[in-house]
Amino acid sequence: MRLSLLLFAASASTLVVGQRSKSTRTTAKSSLARSSTSTASAAESSSSITSSRRTRSSDDGSANSVSAKTTSTGSSAPASSSSAAGATSCDVWSKISSTLSGMFSGCNDDSRAAIRAVFHDCFPDGGCDGSLAIAEELNRPINAGLVRTVNKLKALADQNSVPVADMLMFAGSAAVLSCPGGPLVQTFVGRTDASSPAPDGQLPTAEATGDEALQRFKARGFSANDLAALIGSHSTARQFTTDPSKAGASLDSTPSQWDITYYQQTIAKKSPFTLQSDASLANQTEVGPIMKKFSTSKSAWDSSFSPAMAKLEQLGASSGLLDCTSALKKSRSPRDAKSAPINARLY
Numbered sequence: 001m002r003l004s005l006l007l008f009a010a011s012a013s014t015l016v017v018g019q020r021s022k023s024t025r026t027t028a029k030s031s032l033a034r035s036s037t038s039t040a041s042a043a044e045s046s047s048s049i050t051s052s053r054r055t056r057s058s059d060d061g062s063a064n065s066v067s068a069k070t071t072s073t074g075s076s077a078p079a080s081s082s083s084a085a086g087a088t089s090c091d092v093w094s095k096i097s098s099t100l101s102g103m104f105s106g107c108n109d110d111s112r113a114a115i116r117a118v119f120h121d122c123f124p125d126g127g128c129d130g131s132l133a134i135a136e137e138l139n140r141p142i143n144a145g146l147v148r149t150v151n152k153l154k155a156l157a158d159q160n161s162v163p164v165a166d167m168l169m170f171a172g173s174a175a176v177l178s179c180p181g182g183p184l185v186q187t188f189v190g191r192t193d194a195s196s197p198a199p200d201g202q203l204p205t206a207e208a209t210g211d212e213a214l215q216r217f218k219a220r221g222f223s224a225n226d227l228a229a230l231i232g233s234h235s236t237a238r239q240f241t242t243d244p245s246k247a248g249a250s251l252d253s254t255p256s257q258w259d260i261t262y263y264q265q266t267i268a269k270k271s272p273f274t275l276q277s278d279a280s281l282a283n284q285t286e287v288g289p290i291m292k293k294f295s296t297s298k299s300a301w302d303s304s305f306s307p308a309m310a311k312l313e314q315l316g317a318s319s320g321l322l323d324c325t326s327a328l329k330k331s332r333s334p335r336d337a338k339s340a341p342i343n344a345r346l347y
């Protein structure tokens, strides 16, 4: 385990730890994490941790951004009643990991939704704060397809008295591992749940141009390499709401595999279904060439994906987080582990 996480840490890129806007949402306490394992300190020392303040203002250039408001439908309660930050043990996460491994068996619909939920919770202002589970936010059209899985994860968080924000991040990492070939993502817990929904209009849509998507990601501290790697999550994806007449169509021909077929088929315009935004990214001047590189090398993709996903999962979080990556091991079946890349296999 130590060797694999050291390998992982060595490939980790800069972690950008943003702060929530203090004026409207609950704020996680700052600075970086203590770790439960010796491997985490290796990760910390190999990662350059910086702070970037994110505010409610439209820092991603979104014309549609609106201020979050407290809902009038009773959904203004915290996403979890047990939203205390500052976890001190990973024990509960080992237990949760076993439950998730059943829920995500075979890289199924819940796995896909859980991976996407990380993006939808973390990317808007406020970062990874569990606000996605608040009814007002979850019921937005952009989150269609996530409701069932997010509600299941919220119930699991409540049952185990852990923050929903942590549950969504831990589940996202577990879901990646549930897909054959999925790499290990360094995963922290100890966030504080938001008590109000995130602003609407800050997620790129299926119609976004590659330039627009890249600009939004850069505004969040992500590079073209990060975006090219993260969009590879669409290797597991199906679409339901973009074109309802083709509901269930997958974005590559192997949606239950974490593989580079998505890159190959998107670039070659041979996917069963291609999002307009993905086609545009494949032609974007900075992102396109990197997607092309990943289309020929799964190891190059994995070694960029894991740190980019870890960075996504830490948006808005700050200090006091605890590294519970080791608890994820129960999320992968022995069969899947055999087909995993070497850096994920050795833990």
Ligand code: HEM
Binding pocket: 109, 112, 113, 115, 116, 118, 119, 144, 145, 204, 205, 206, 207, 208, 213, 230, 231, 233, 234, 236, 237, 238, 239, 240, 241, 242, 243, 275, 277, 312
């Ligand atoms: C430019 C950025 C992105 C855009 C425009 C985008 C857009 C979309 C759209 C339109 C769908 C299909 C929804 C439907 O019709 O039901 C989708 C699915 C999905 N997305 Fe993205 N996405 C982006 C980035 C990401 C990122 C960063 C991740 C993960 C880290 C991600 C993970 C997924 C997954 C796993 C699915 C499949 C969900 C399912 O099968 O239920 N996406 N995305």
